[in-house]
Amino acid sequence: MSVEGVDHALRRRRAELERLSQDLLDLEAHPGNRLLEGARLCGETLRRWEDAQAETATLWWLFDAFRRTLERAEKLRAGRTRPGPAELAELTTLLTGPSVEAKVEDVPVERRSLIRPLGEWLTLDQVLTRMDAAYREIAQTAAAVDEAWTVLAPMINRAEAVRDEALELERALGASDAELGRLTAELAAARDAVRGDPLTHAADDRRVEFDRLVTRLEERRDLLARAVRFKEDHEGRMNALAELIAQVGAAEREVLTARDEVLVKIASPALPPIPDQARNLHDRFMALSSPHAGGEWIELARRTADLERAAEEALAQARETRSLITGLIDRRDELRGRLEAFRAKAVRLGRAEDARLGGIYRRARDLLWTAPCDLRQATAAVASYQRAIRQSGADG
Template sequence: MSREGVDHALRTLRAERDRISASLLDLDGHEGSRLLEGARLTGETWRRWDDAKTRMTSLWALFDAYQRVLEAAQELRDRNPRPDAATLVELSGMLSGLSVELPDGEIPLQDRTLLGPHERRVTLEEAVALMSEAYTFVAGEIAAADAAWTALLLPLEEAEESWRRTARLAHSLDGTRHPELDRVGRELTALGRLIRTDPLSLVRNGAPDTTRLDRVRTILTSLGDELAGVARMRDDYDELVARVTASIEEIEATERRAHEAHRTALSKIESPNLPAPSHGLGAGLRDRLAALERLREAGRWVEMAGRFAELERATDEALERARGDLRLSAGLLDRRGELRGRLEAYRAKAARLGVVEDERLTELYGEARDVLWTAPCDLRRATTVLAEFQRALRACESETGTRR
């Protein structure tokens, strides 16, 4: 190698050394590296970081050996401004020959003996290749752990804060522990320990697996919404009780109307086949409401919320049942009124057609009126007679040639 070649190689290698040094310092100072160094690691993450630290130690040792050769070459060149042939040969050997002695950690097992590893030397270029390989491995492990923590730690902290907030709310409602919240808390604690000490155990196919954490967060959201609903019920309790009380009063009023309509139908309609209306729906609901009041006095809001929701559903069902009973009985009376109205409408039509004096129509009208205005009313017979009256009216209309 000529003097110019030596000087060019030294400049190139010094620049390369500076870049390598900067990269190693950046790697040491990387946030992921600091997190790994400061964490109490376990499991998969501990094993991989232990391997990475071993490689990093060897990497620095190799860099130190690499740098010593480069510094020795630079010193030799500085001492010989006009190097002779022997000096150039020595410099060439240092810069391009097997001048870098590998640290023990960089010597493969097959090159070792019972008495220790055989000395092995590589060129500066080969040393850079070995350092690059080690750097890529260490950087990859740091990046993997950092990516896992980045994806998992923030959601974990949000879940932990959500649990604390929900636990405070639960305690404010009844002052007791919430079994499901306690169970989720235990699972969250175990998951938090795993994420903080062994994040790489949660990596699947190169990406952090957030399935467990997502499930916990979903449960916490559901519990939080449920307890928030309990809190709203507590705050609006008087209004809610007033609303349920009004519904119970409506049920009782509807029950009374249904019983009255039932009695009327039994007296006014022949063979109505009506089931007896429900009885005591409102009274039963009032008893349940009174029981809830005792829970309120004891401050057992969480338990009461479920009971209150059941009471609201029962109230809605009872009101619909009472209304159904009323419709059944009132429906028969309404049917009688409908038939009466249709009879008078047909008679008015007969008058317009000028056939109101028709013997058959007069006979059928009288029969229908007797049935519909006699108690108890035979609705089946009334319906049949009215249909006959309608057919007779159509026949008369056809005979006169008039249609409406």
């Protein structure tokens, strides 16, 4: 190489060294690497991290060897303003030839083999190539870890937020919740496992398991929230529940009254089963109100909610049953109205004095105004009267 060629090569190698230095610092500061430093790793993440650590040792050794060789060349060039052929030859070898010795003892233990050469000489370009390969492997591991944490961190944060909300609700209740304690311990174990091996736990099936845990925490938090609300409005809830059960009793008494009325006014009525839930609901309510149940807010809230649902269903059933029963009388009244409407039509047609129509009308009227009323026969009689009127109108 000429003097100009040497100077150009020195400037280029110095620029490469400065770029390498910055790249290595950036790699060390990569979020993926910083996440793993000092962590208690295991599984796939530990294996990848150990490989990356070995590559890091190789990378820094290669960088140091590159730096030492370049500094040696720079020192040699600085010693002569006009270097002679010998100096130029040495500089050429340092800058382009096999000038970096890779000694066996410089190779990390995990990279050694029992069968290996005694040493190896590398050019600066070969050093750069090996550094690039090591850098890529380390960077890929760091990027994989960073990507895994991008997925996992929100899951952990969400789970811990739900846990904290549940713990706050537990404190508001003033009593420990065994199930929340179990879920909290399970979360701690799952969180440590995730932090120890993020590369494995970022897989879809592992995230599903973590999501199930979060769902169970959310369900427990919601249960505790209902218990807190119940505790804060215990007296109001109890009063409202007592009133609801009283409404069930009143509605069931109305069913009995309607049944008794139908049995008098309707012959052989097809009655639905008569509801009788008020007494049982009242007994359950009294059990809720007993002193020994007062301290178990979660269980008391659950039992109260169950009783509220049962009372609401019983009230709806009683009202529906009453509607079905009174519907029989409504049916009789409807038939009465239709019969009189048909009678008015007969008058308009001038058939009011028709003996045959009069006989059919009187039979239908007797059925409808006789207690108990046979709805089946009355329905048939009204239909017969309607047909007779229609035929009479057609004949006229």
